[in-house]
Amino acid sequence: MIPNKARAVVVGGGVSGCSVAYHLAKAGWTDVVLLERRRLTSGTTWHAAGLIGQLRGSANMTRLAKYSADLYRGLEAETGVATGMKQVGSISVALTKERHEELLRQATVARIFGVDVAEISPSEVKARYPHLEVGDVVGAVALPLDGQCDPANIAMALAKGARMKGAQIFEMTSVTRITTAGGKVTGVDYEGPEGPGHIEADVVVNCGGMWGRDLAAQNGVTLPLHACEHFYLVTEPVKGLGDLPVLRVPDECAYYKSDAGKMMLGAFEPKAKPWGMGGIRADFEFDTLPEDWDHFMPILEMATKRMPLFESAGIHTFFNGPESFTPDDRYYLGPAPEVQGYWIAAGYNSIGIVSSGGAGMALAHWITEGEAPFDLWEVDIRRAQPFQKNRAYLKERVSETLGLLYADHFPYRQMATSRGVRRSPIHEHLKARGAVFGEVAGWERANWFAREGQEREYRYSWQRQNWFENQKAEHMAVRESVGLFDMTSFGKIRVEGRDACRFMNRVCSAEVDVAPGKIVYTMFLNPKGGIEADVTVTRLSETSYLVVVPGATLQKDLAWLRGHVGDDFAVVTDVTAGESVLCVMGPKSREVLSRITPNDLSNGAFPFGTAQEIELGMGLGRAHRVTYVGELGWELYVPADQTAHVFEALMEAAPEVKLCGLHTLDSCRIEKAYRHWGHDITDEDHVLEAGLGFAVGKKKTGFIGREAVLRKQESGLNRRLVQFRLKDPEPLLFHNEAVVRDGKIVGPVTSGNYGHALGGAVGLGYVPCKGQEAEEVLASSYQIEVAGVRHEAVASLVPMYDPKSERVRG
Known part of the structure; x- marks a missing residue:
């Protein structure tokens, strides 16, 4: 019943x-x-x-x-x-140098996380998998505790x-x-x-x-x-097969497993077949989909060469069934x-x-x-973004995502399908000037700018990719002159109402009862002192605030705010689409901006950490003097209908402005050791251990997480977020490389990029420090393990670039 x-x-x-x-x-x-x-x-x-x-x-x-x-x-x-649980282990083999680099990086990740792993040679693969052709195998890794069920x-x-x-x-x-x-x-x-x-x-x-x-x-x-169609086949019994490790050959989009004396071959083909576009019937139960030999045949042909037993063993089952995939x-x-x-x-x-x-x-x-x-x-x-439930978007996107499971997981890899959904008002302007776009949360964002005659495509690699020199030129322009970033993808949230100040002071770690026009860098903390969001809050009036968040976390941050309003009279509204954001950054940004505004941008009239409405060309915008790149600069919040005009006015008045992409934004911020939410700081990273105690109001009471901050102040830090720079200028850091302290792995690099002004790859990572002072943490010797090779690193607890932020306040 x-x-x-x-x-x-x-x-x-x-x-x-x-x-x-x-x-x-x-x-x-x-x-x-x-x-x-x-x-x-x-x-x-x-x-x-x-x-x-x-x-x-x-x-x-x-x-x-x-x-x-x-x-x-x-x-x-x-x-x-x-x-049916059997710990038969697993082996992944690489047929290219790039794939081998990926597997070696994964082996480093396994060591960080305490997963048993071994790098094995082609001959060792052959010994464990006698049926396999290994003549073109470059290398492999084995995980002995993996299994099947x-x-x-x-x-x-x-x-x-x-x-x-x-x-x-x-x-x-x-x-x-x-x-x-x-x-x-x-x-x-x-x-x-x-x-x-x-x-x-x-x-x-x-x-x-x-x-x-x-x-x-x-x-x-x-x-x-x-849903997508997912294919596999099972052979007739193969004599003497036994229990073999699960085998993955991602370069051929295939996995193999032995089961009850038979061999299974499964596929993650590069272009999948979406299914159920008209809905899935209510009585669908233990059902299979029609066979499609033409679709599966390229995988089977490679498998027959890889494992010749498929030529002689009969096929017992060719199976096609639906599974769900996400964007x-x-x-x-x-x-x-x-x-x-x-x-x-x-x-x-x-x-x-x-x-x-x-x-x-x-x-x-x-x-x-x-x-x-x-x-x-x-x-x-x-x-998930609300627009992503669109069925046309999903049908096209999942035809790609199924195959990406076994594609090379290169850094900066971009999706090819379902693109162009969300665009800045100056998208076409940037495209005409060489922008190569990436996508986050549906937003098309300029990641880098190609030179005249240079191809506008990514050439993916674990080494320096084809845009490395472009990034360097953009990066140094921001450090030495002036650059412009289109950051329209920022999430923008208005909090308004009689109790807006009281409500915001409850959810923000820093004091936000400030004068209108003041910008506050603050965290949303949870009761454990973990960082739920890392935002700027600008007081617009006595009863209204603007909260600026990363585009990827907008829905989460909206939900956090709405979930904590309680009895306060305050309204939380997503206003992201109403304003664009043009960031003008670099030591010459004041001089350049002054060419399109009569407003006084001097330190006295427009100090760091404030916002005011200014004239821009023949339009109006709100200029925020803040930075995520560690230089003098302004974020210009411009009504969407005036954005193209302001951009055109700026480029005409200051043709020396270098257009910059998101890769450069990231390389500049990591030199300054600015944290990235989702990588360096998360809801389980304590705000004090993340080195962000300055964003917590010293005399403030009544905010979420305060007790956890006080407890941590009393008990002391268990770990610290440290900045690292590799001494060798050649290796690259992305994230999840291993931080090695005095010869022992202590955790992952949480984020990494190339520090073009510092002259080497830079990363952030947490280091255990219970009972230790900062001097003891820095007295250790550090290395970073990249794909199994350890490289000497310099460690710092203050930003290696402009540690006193004199450039920002110049």
């Missing part, structure tokens, strides 16, 4: 939903109901490959994957359901474990609508074997997989995912910003089995404890 009330309702009985139900019940929420429209595992889980690869691209994603592997190993003993039985074991802990699971029960009132979840309507019904609940978790997007859309919730190849987890009590765990991009154990644990912690167990921004649903 389906109850009419529950503490939480989980929608969807694939491995994700079963994991969420299991972990909620394990956390003590025994009053949990899971509803599955057909039968458990009948959507995607039943035909998953069941690969358990523990190494992911970051510490926390690796932490979740390792948790899944550990959980699955113990499930059989806990529930009595066989899970039976996906459907993993889900069934989780379901049984959930029931054993008190949760109830009902099959053949379709959720027709998630009900809401006053912006909050109230429960679900369903159609079950005995007719329609309703369950009252304050928490609903959408684990609907490829059905999840349309279910979310009923409530205005953004869940951008789209950025990362799954979705967390609270939907649009509706309180609406949670999501969906869109697993073919890594649902290895991800769902950890994702279920993390989401259950988030729901029951009110906060995530650690930084989950990579997979946070609040990174």
